[in-house]
Amino acid sequence: MLLAFDTASSTVTVALHDGTEVVAVATSAQGMKHGEQLAPLIEQVLAEAGAQPGDLTGIAVGVGPGPFTGLRVGLVTARTMAHVLAVPVHGVCSLDALALEAVETGAVAGPFVVASDARRKEVYLASYDARGVRLDEPVVDKPAVLATSGPVVGEGARLYPEAFPDARGPERPDAAWLARGVVAGRFTILGSEPLYLRRPDAVASVR
Amino acid sequence: MTTRDEPLVLGIETSCDETGVGIVRGHTLLADAVASSVEEHARFGGVVPEVASRAHLEAMVPTIQRACDTAGVALADVDAIAVTHGPGLAGALLVGVAAAKALALSLGKPIYGVNHLAAHVAVDQLEHGPLPEPCLALLVSGGHSSLLKVTDITGADGGIDPMGATIDDAAGEAFDKVARLLGLPFPGGPHIDKAAREGNQVAIDFPRGLSTRRDLERHRFDFSFSGLKTAVARWVEARERSGEPVPVADVAASFQEAVCDVLVRKALDAAGSAGIEDLMIGGGVAANSRLRALAEERASRLGIRVRVPRPGLCTDNGAMVAALGSTMVARGRTPSPLDLPADSSLPVTEVLAG
Numbered sequence: 001m002l003l004a005f006d007t008a009s010s011t012v013t014v015a016l017h018d019g020t021e022v023v024a025v026a027t028s029a030q031g032m033k034h035g036e037q038l039a040p041l042i043e044q045v046l047a048e049a050g051a052q053p054g055d056l057t058g059i060a061v062g063v064g065p066g067p068f069t070g071l072r073v074g075l076v077t078a079r080t081m082a083h084v085l086a087v088p089v090h091g092v093c094s095l096d097a098l099a100l101e102a103v104e105t106g107a108v109a110g111p112f113v114v115a116s117d118a119r120r121k122e123v124y125l126a127s128y129d130a131r132g133v134r135l136d137e138p139v140v141d142k143p144a145v146l147a148t149s150g151p152v153v154g155e156g157a158r159l160y161p162e163a164f165p166d167a168r169g170p171e172r173p174d175a176a177w178l179a180r181g182v183v184a185g186r187f188t189i190l191g192s193e194p195l196y197l198r199r200p201d202a203v204a205s206v207r
Numbered sequence: 208m209t210t211r212d213e214p215l216v217l218g219i220e221t222s223c224d225e226t227g228v229g230i231v232r233g234h235t236l237l238a239d240a241v242a243s244s245v246e247e248h249a250r251f252g253g254v255v256p257e258v259a260s261r262a263h264l265e266a267m268v269p270t271i272q273r274a275c276d277t278a279g280v281a282l283a284d285v286d287a288i289a290v291t292h293g294p295g296l297a298g299a300l301l302v303g304v305a306a307a308k309a310l311a312l313s314l315g316k317p318i319y320g321v322n323h324l325a326a327h328v329a330v331d332q333l334e335h336g337p338l339p340e341p342c343l344a345l346l347v348s349g350g351h352s353s354l355l356k357v358t359d360i361t362g363a364d365g366g367i368d369p370m371g372a373t374i375d376d377a378a379g380e381a382f383d384k385v386a387r388l389l390g391l392p393f394p395g396g397p398h399i400d401k402a403a404r405e406g407n408q409v410a411i412d413f414p415r416g417l418s419t420r421r422d423l424e425r426h427r428f429d430f431s432f433s434g435l436k437t438a439v440a441r442w443v444e445a446r447e448r449s450g451e452p453v454p455v456a457d458v459a460a461s462f463q464e465a466v467c468d469v470l471v472r473k474a475l476d477a478a479g480s481a482g483i484e485d486l487m488i489g490g491g492v493a494a495n496s497r498l499r500a501l502a503e504e505r506a507s508r509l510g511i512r513v514r515v516p517r518p519g520l521c522t523d524n525g526a527m528v529a530a531l532g533s534t535m536v537a538r539g540r541t542p543s544p545l546d547l548p549a550d551s552s553l554p555v556t557e558v559l560a561g
């Protein structure tokens with residue numbers, strides 16, 4: 001039984017996969033408030049599937065990039081649960097989950113990029129091939145700098161249509177696709193280190 | 208002894224720059240693991256919230272592991288999880304609260320979201336046994352300076368009544384700022400304490416905040432340290448302008464005396480006015496040697512008993528959170544819900560998240 005969740009966007013998304021299929025999903029009712037919503041949503045998917053924490057064999061978690069505060073809620077939850085249950089953490093770049101969903105649902109046919117909201121009028125962005133395999137490390141920058149006329153998956157395209165006119169597919173990561181991708185071996189599995197992409201010094205100077 | 212009398216509780220504290228995980232059984236301290244990011248903040252001269260939050264994430268699981276190893280207990284044996292859910296730095300608190308929920312959820316154990324300030328008072332139970340109720344608590348640290356009348360440490364029925372607080376800087380903040388003026392490292396408290404031992408505490412007559420008769424009418428039990436900090440800065444600048452060397456030890460000793468004098472005077476006045484015979488001093492500044500000595504000396508003359516935990520328990524740590532959680536369990540208080548928030552401005556009167 002694989003528990004999957006992502007907190008790298010304003011939405012908290014949780015799913016449970018039994019090795020064959022996704023058996024329960026839950027999405028936060030309100031934006032943000034990751035710290036309040038994540039644990040009850042995990043409890044909810046376990047209850048829905050009639051599972052106990054002890055039934056879990058692994059935890060898949062989106063490691064960002066994404067707003068830091070919410071991201072850390074997901075990562076500390078994954079690390080702590082994995083420690084208690086003695087199961088592995090499968091870290092996945094949150095943009096990869098969006099890419100997989102876009103490919104599998106037919107939203108894109110050729111190469112494309114994924115762009116998510118990085119706040120402060122910037123986006124996180126990475127490029128993918130037609131199968132949804134990431135071609136480079138994600139970057140953070142102004143939409144105008146990263147602008148492309150090609151297909152763009154993710155919330156970034158909706159927020160900055162002048163830079164990304166060809167918006168496609170899902171807007172925010174969905175833990176159901178995160179779980180499916182991990183079970184099917186479709187992702188490059190990372191550790192549980194957050195992809196901050198920004199130094200804390202910069203954050204301190206902005207405050 | 209039943210589990211409820213002597214519950215095994217793990218407490219998590221992340222309100223500022225220390226990642227603390229403590230384990231207690233009843234009033235017995237089993238482990239107090241602390242990872243600090245203070246070195247990373249030193250070059251900024253204060254705590255940078257984002258740096259602290261990042262450090263909490265990295266330190267959390269290793270610190271939990273270290274606490275369990277030290278206590279010789281398995282997580283599965285823990286009866287309850289307690290966590291600071293406020294007040295403090297929002298992003299820092301969230302890491303601890305999320306970790307505590309993950310523990311509670313995966314272990315199937317109750318969670319108690321508790322108040323950081325009340326935990327500073329509760330920690331004394333690990334050193335001196337059950338807290339006398341009522342007692343008067345003087346809490347002084349880099350983030351807080353409060354006088355609390357404590358009739359029930361779990362906060363039931365208005366069990367914590369704030370009698371006074373700082374109206375500007377916290378006492379510990381004043382120590383940090385004066386240390387900086389004197390070229391001493393951050394955090395300033397221990398360095399001022401050390402420098403002051405070589406100095407004369409009556410060398411310079413620095414002002415005692417909110418101590419005039421008119422101030423006492425409105426702010427009898429409140430503190431103010433910003434005027435003192437300015438007075439020290441002016442004095443040091445005047446010295447430097449005149450080309451004379453700054454007598455660091457004398458400035459440190461006189462400043463420290465001004466802070467400790469007003470803290471002790473107001474705490475004993477509050478205890479006297481409330482008819483309370485036990486004074487508890489907690490928070491990082493309670494580690495100050497002069498504050499301890501002055502409180503002992505003046506309280507004994509008034510027949511007031513003073514309880515100060517050892518310095519390691521005065522600074523922020525997980526054991527204090529576990530100590531308060533243990534009292535919550537022992538007194539049958541209802542655990543917090545799993546959607547409990549982190550509340551950066553949690554009032555001291557709210558001791559347990561409901």
Ligand SMILES: [Zn+2]
Pocket residue numbers: 323327348350490491522523
């Ligand atoms: Zn404190």
